[in-house]
Amino acid sequence: MISLPSLALSAVTLNSMKRAVTWSFIIGLTVSSLDILAGVPLAWLIVRKRGHWATILDSLADIPFIVPTVALGFSILEFWSSPDGIAQLFGSNNVVPPGVVLIMLLHFAFSYPVIVRVMVGEFLNYRETYEIAARTLGASSFTAVRTVTLPILRPGLLAAFLLALARSLSETGATIVVAGTFENGTVFISNARNSGLTSAVVIASLILILASLAVFSAIKLIAPRIRIAPLKVWPNFERKLSNSPTVAVRNIVSLTIFLAFVLLPCLFIALPAIMAVANGTATEAFAGAGPWKAFWSSMLLSYTIAGLVTVVNIVSGLPLAILVARNRFGSKITKLVDALVDLPIVVPSLALGVSLSFFWRNMGSLPEFWVIVLAHTTITYSYFVRTMTASIQEVQPELEDAAKTLGALPLRTFRKITMPLTKYALLSGAILVFTRSVDETGATSAVSKTLKTAPILLVSWIRGTISVTPSERALGVGFLLVTSFLALVVLRVVAIRKPSRGVG
Amino acid sequence: MPALDITGVSKTYGEIHALEDVSLRVEDREYVCIIGPSGCGKSTLIRCISGIEQPSQGEIYVDGKSVKRTLIEDRQIGYVFQDIALFPHLTVRDNLAYGLVVRRTPTKETRTVTNEMLGLINLRDRSRSYPNELSGGAQQKVAVGRAIATGAHLFLLDEPLGALDAIVRAELRYELRKLASDLGLTVIHVTHDQEEALSIADRVVIMKSGRIIEVGSPAEIYHNPKTLFTANFVGEANLLEGRVANVENGLCTVDLGGHLLNLPIHRFKVGERVVIMIRPESVELTPQAEKGWIGTVKQVTFLGSLNRYVIDVGRINIISEVSTKEHSTGFGVGESVSLLLKEDSVTMFQYPEEGLEKEVALE
C-alpha cells in the first residue's frame, strides 16, 4: 500500500510557494546571463594569453567550483553581510544583508566557474582559422569575434548557460545560509520540510522539477533555431573596441569583477579559519572536544559516502560512457540516453532528493546510508558519464579499428588503447564526482533524517540551530575547504600530465 | 614598384629557425608559386606577409609601404586557407559578402559584387546553401571568391588545393590561374605539389629549411636547376655520380663508372667529383645496338601517356620515360636496351660535401 500525504495546502502556503518558485527562475536566469557576460571575457583571456599567468588564472577560476557550496555560502555571508567583511571599508555593519541580492551574489559566484570551464574548453577546441579568415577579410578583432567566433560557439554558450542555470536552481545548502528570511524555491522546500509541511514539500518539488524541465527543453529547442540575423557592422566603433587600450580596459574590468565578486568572497572564509587555528580552536578540534566529535563523524560519513559513490560511478558509468561515445545504441537511442544522463543536472537536487526519499520510503527497508549513497550517485552520474564520454570520443575511432583488425579482442583494445588514453579523464571525472558528493546538500537534506553529512552539519552550525562559537564555525568550514583544495591540486597536476593526443 | 618586397625576413620560435634571411620581390600581376618540403617555412612566410605572424627580423613592403605596424585587417591582402575556413553558420552568399559587410559597404553595392562573384565561380544556384552542403572543390571556390570580393589585389594562397582529390586539383588549378589573369591579381601560391607549381606559375620559388634555395621560371628550374636539391625536387631526376676524366676543346669528358659522356660544359676541372642530372624523358632507349650504353630492363611501369622504365646498367639504375604516342609496344622486363643520354639535356653539379643522399633529402 502506497501512502500518499494529504495534499491540502493553505492559501498562504500556496502563495508563498508560487512566489518562491518564480523567484528561483528569476534569480537563475538573471545570474546566468550575468555570468555569461562576465565569464566569457575571462575565458577568452585565459585561452588567448598563453604563458604562466594564464595557467594561474585558469586554476584560480576553478576555485569556486571546488569549494564546497556550504563553505561558499558562509564565506559570502561573512564577506558581504557581516561587520568583519568588506563592511569594514565602509564603516557600516553590512554591505548586502541576507536576502535576494545576497543570493544572487552567491549564485553569481558559484556559477561563474562553470561558464569559464565550459568556454575555455570551447575556445581551445575552436579553430582559430575562422577568426583569422575574418580578419584577412577586413574585420577588426572585435568584429571577427562577434560575427564569427561567438555564433560558431553558440552551442557551447548555450550549454554553459544551461549548466549555470541548473546550478542556480538546484543549490540548497549555501542558499539557505544567505537567504535570511527570503525564500526561493529550494529555501521554501527546505523550510517547509523543517516545519513538517509534507504536502507543500512534495508539490513544490514537483513544480520545480516540471518547471525546470520545461524551461530547459524550451531553451534547448528554441535557441539553436534563432536565425543569426544578417550581419550589421559598425566598423569604426568596433575597431576602437579592438585596439590595445580598450582591450586592456576590458581585461582589467574582467579581472576586477572576477576578483571582487567571485574570488575574494569565496576565499574570504580562509581568514577567520586561519585565525581560529591561531587562537587554539584547532587543538580542541583535533582533540574531538565538544561539537567536534559530531563534526569528525560527519566528515567521516561524508568521505565514506563520497568514496562509495565514486566507485559506483566508475563501475556503472564507464560502460555506459563507452556505449554512448561509440554510438553503440544506434543514433536514436543514444540521443535518448544522452538526454537521460543530463536529467539529474537539470532537476534541482533537492527536488530530486524529495522524490527519491518518497520513493524509497515506500519501498521500506533500505537503510538511510544507502539511500544517501544512491541519491549522490544519481546526482553525480552525469558529471562522470559526460567527462568520460567526451574523452572517449576524443580517442580516434581509427585507433580502435586498427587495433581490432590487428587481432585485438574488445577487452584488450580497451585495456591497451582506450584506457591509457583516457585515464586522465577518468581521474578528473572521479575527482569531480568525489568533490560533488562531499559538497552535496540539497538531496541529502531531503533524504536524511538522522545521519548528518559534513555540509549539512555545517549548515546547522552556521544557521545557529546547533550553537557553536564563531571560531568553531570558521574552522569547521575551513577544514572542509582544505580537503577540497587538495582535490583541486590533484586535479591540476593530473591535467598538466596529460600526454599529447593524436597520431602526430 | 613591386607589389611585394620582402627583405631579410627571419622568424624564430625559441630554438626553431622557421625562416632565415628570406628576401623576395614580386612584381605586379605576377603569379608566384612557393614550393618546398614540409617544414621548409613556406607557410610561415606567407603568414608573415599577411600579418598573422610577425617576423623576428626583416621588412615587408606591400606596394612600397612597410606593413610592419599594420594589422591583418588593414593590409588588404586576400588569403585562402588550406582548410578552407568558410564560416559554417553563414550561407554561400553571406560568406562571399562578409568582406564587404565588415566595411559597411552599401547594401546595393554588396549585392552587385556578390552576384558578380557567384557568376565568376559558377555557383549562382547555390547561393543559399551552407558550406557543409558543398563539395570540397566548390567550397574552395567560395573561399577564393570571398577573398576576391574584398577588392584586394595581392593574394596569398596557402596550399589552396591541398584538401581536394587529385583530379579536382588538376582541374581547379587552371581555373584559379585564369581567374588571377583575368582579374589582374598578384598571387603568391604555396604548395607542396611541384607539378602544380610548374603548370601555372610565372616564377617558382624553392624553399628548404627556412631559406630560399632558388627562384626561376618553371622551365628554368626544371631544365636548368642551379642546385641538386631543386633538380631532384621539381621532378624525377637521374642523379649519376662521376669524375671529370678530361677537358678539351670546350668538351668535358665525364667518367660515370665505366661509361663516358662528353658534355659541352666548361666549368669543371679534371679529377673533380661531379653529379650528372638527366631527366627520365631525356634518356632515349633503342633495342640493343653496338654503341651506346647497354642495360637490362628491370621494371616497367605504365603511366598512360608514357612508360617508365628502370634500366639496370651495372652498378646503378637509370630511369627512362618514353611516350606511348607511337604504337610501339615498348620494352619488356629482362630485355636488353641501349641508352642514349641527350647531352644537351644534361646538367652537371659539383659533388656535394655532405653526400648526395643528404643533399637531396626530402624530409
Place this chain on the structure above:
Amino acid sequence: MPPLRFVNVTKRFGKVLALERLSLDVSDGEYLCVLGPTGSGKTTLLKLMAGLLVPDEGSIYFDDDLVNDVNAQDRNAVYVPQRYALFPHLTVLQNVAFGPLARGKSASFSMEIASKTLDLVRLSSRAQALPNELSGGMQQRVALARGLASGARLLLLDEPLSAIDARLRLDLRHKIRDIVKQSGLTAIHVTHDQDEAMSVGDEVLILKNGRIRDSGHPRRVYRRPSGIFVTNLFGGASFFEGIVDNTVGETALVSARGLVIQAPSRMLTLTSPVVLAVRKERVRLSTNPPPDMDNVFEGEVRSIRFLGNSREYVIRLSNGDSIVSRNFAEGEPEFKVGDMILVSFREADVMAFEYPPQGLSKELEIA
C-alpha cells in the same frame, strides 16, 4: 592469402547507399588499386573487407568461406587507416609488436618479429621513438610494418599516401608496393590519385557512387575504358559531342557541331548521339598537313601548360570545342599562344561512347 570475393554486396548508411550490389574477385598475392573520387565508397569497401562493417545484403568470402559474421579480429585482414592510427602512447617497436601480442604470441616472439619488420622498412634506428616524433613518411612505414608484423595475409591500405607531400609520394609508392610484394601479401590500396593507381596496381578497380565502373589491368583500362567517366578519371581526354552521320565500311563519320570526325564504326549506329574521346598524347600538332592522319583540323593555341616532362597545348577548334595535346617538352615550346596550327589524330585513336542519359557534364563530374 587465398582469394577474396564479394558477391552483390550492398551497404547503406541511413538513406545513403554507400555500395550497391558490388561484386569483385581478388587473387592471391595481387596488388589491387581501388580508384575513385571522395564519396565513391572506397573506405566503406575496405571496412567491409576488414570486418569493421557488416554488409546489408550480399556475401563476402575469404577462401571460399563465408565471412559476413566473422569478427574483424578473426579475419586476418589488417586495416591501415588514412592517417595511420599509430598508437600515440606506445613506441614504434611497441606499435609494431601489437599485432602478434594481440594474437597471443609470446612477448619475446612478438618483439623479435617487430624488430625484423622494422628492419624491412628501414626504421630500426627509431624503434624507441614515439609516433609524434616521426615525419609523415616514417609514420607511414611504421603503419605498414605494424600491418606486416601482425601476420595478416591481406593488407587494406586506405589512401596511404594522401598525407604525404607530392614529391615524396613518387618515391614512396613504389617502396610500399615492393615491400608488400616481398612479403608475399595481398594488398588492396585505395586512392583518389590516378597516377598512383596506374603505377602501382596489378589491377585497378574504378569506383563511382558505390558502383564499379571498370576493372582490369591498368593498360587495358587505359586503352579501352568502359565509359566516359572512366576515360576522364583514368588518364583524361578531350571530349566531343556529336551525331553519327554516315558509315563507310569500318569508318563512321561523326558530325560534331560543325566538324566531321572519323571514328571506328564498330558499336556505332547511324543517327545515334555519341561522345568521342581522344587521349592527349595521341593528338599531334603541326604547321603543315601531316601525312597519314585521318583527322586534321585547324585551331588556335589558347594556352600552354608546362608540366616538367611534358607540355600540354589547349587548342580551340573552329567549332568552339577544345582539344588538348600533350608532348614531351624538349627545349622551347614549338608554338605560341595565338598561333593558328593544325591538329591531327588517327581514327584508331578515337574512342566512342553512347551519349550518357544525364548529359555529358554530369557524367564527367568527379566531385
